[in-house]
Amino acid sequence: MSDPSTSSPRPDIPLADSEGFYQTLVENVSEGLLTIDADSRIVYANPGITRILGYEPEELIGSSKMRIIPERLRETHARALAAYVETGQRNIDWDGVELPALHADGHEVPTMISLREHEIGGERYFTGIIRDVSERRRRESELRRQKEQLDEFAGIVSHDIKNPLGVAKGYTELAREEHDTPELERVAESLDRIEELVDDVLALSRRGVSVGDVEPVAVGSLAEEVWSEIDADGATLSVADDCRPIRADETRFRELLGNLLRNAVEHAGPNVRVRIGPIEGSDGELEGFYVADDGPGIPESEREAVLEHGYTTREHGTGYGLAIVADVAKGHGWTFEITADEEGGARFEFTGVETVPHDAVTSGRQ
Incomplete structure (x- = not known):
């Protein structure tokens, strides 16, 4: 007889076959899930939509997908879906495309959307997996700003420092030809040191571009x-x-x-x-x-x-x-x-x- 303290309970229905198991997964993922039919009517929205776009699922179900699409893009979306339903030809990357979505309070949210098509009861449906990429966009914008600052800094170092540095080294060499003193030798060494630092700073400013x-x-x-x-x-x-x-x-x-x-x-x-x-x-x-x-x-x-x-x-x-x-x-x-x-x-x-x-x-x- 097996030891009850070490044996695992075996459910009558395997977990993966349980409808409730999949429902729980779908309702607890961090991404938003939105399913529409071939007429662009929303038939399902999970709670993740609330966190990303501010709508309760019940507010969206039964309405058109155009509700979450900025007005300037609605005609384009409608044409794209109609063309796909008729021809089966995709004009965007279904594995991930960045598109703005309309939040319940009226502002636009940058999102990454992956699309899948499925058939239930002879009807065609399309499910979008929606991720909020606002934070990524913010980081990218900050990186661009930092790169612009680095490029500006590199230009200053390259032109406004290296040019007069070259002049100073040239005059120092001329002076040493006439008066090769220990003081001028130390000046030359210091200028070489500055040039080495400038070159290294320029190299470091290119980090990130790699x-x-x-x-x-x-x-x-x-x-x-x-x-x-x-x-x-x-x-x-x-x-x-x-x-x-x-x-x-x-x-x-x-x-x-x-x-x-x-x-x-x-x-x-x-x-x-x-x-x-x-x-x-x-x-x-x-x-x-x-x-x-x-x-x-x-x-x-x-x-x-x-x-x-x-x-x-x-x-x-x-x-x-x-x-x-x-x-x-x-x-x-x-x-x-x-x-x-x-x-x-x-x-x-x-x-x-x-x-x-x-x-x-x-x-x-x-």
Whole structure:
């Protein structure tokens, strides 16, 4: 005999076969449900409609669906339903379309509506699942406003700061040619520091946009171009021959490489050796690339902290470099991990990267 304390009661009617079960589900979902017939007459409304549009279900049943449609859109709705009933051709996305609905107090509510058709007793009915997207619209509007402010700020930084900064650096270099004093050297260092901060702030202002159009990019040739722009002294860069091109936003990928290569030179010493190579998966297929150096590396306890904006161990560092690297990787959908290289230095791994054949790159060195 089974233990009554552990056995579950078995109803005479399976729960999924109970009409009351489905009625309870429909009446308690947060979305609004509205069913109309082929003549646009409302035959059912659930309590969720009250929360979204302010109508009690009983107020709507028996009336036309036009009651919840803004007047300027009623003729369009009527034509669309009539055309569908006659031809079966859909002119909107039934899985989700944004349409305004009319609230009981007269204001419009932005909604997302999914539609389904069903037949009962030989009659055609259409049910709309209605979601209030007011909060999402508000967030999108706020994001647009913030982006406009960032774009304006980036323009000010790019033009109103970088231009006079360039002039100041030029005159400082001319002055050092005539009077190479320690004071002028400190001025030049400070101007370089300001320029580095400005570049990082500009890069950060593009966060959220993350990446634009992606295209085949030759990792090796782009890395060599970036390397040529870095004051690397006795440092060396080598790119493995089997490091294949990848699909990336070239501008953002250039930022990623620039931050990693400068980071290696600044933190691992003037004679650092930097290597870029492919990462193979367990099946032997290429799944990404790495950038590694033979410097002191990054302690495991600090690998999360170094990705935070403003974190730096250098007296004159901005603390944004690796945070920008993480942002660019995330924007591409790549997985980014900091590990220890086999030579003891830092190793930055990027996986989930789409590689392409060498001949897919139509311009530049490969």
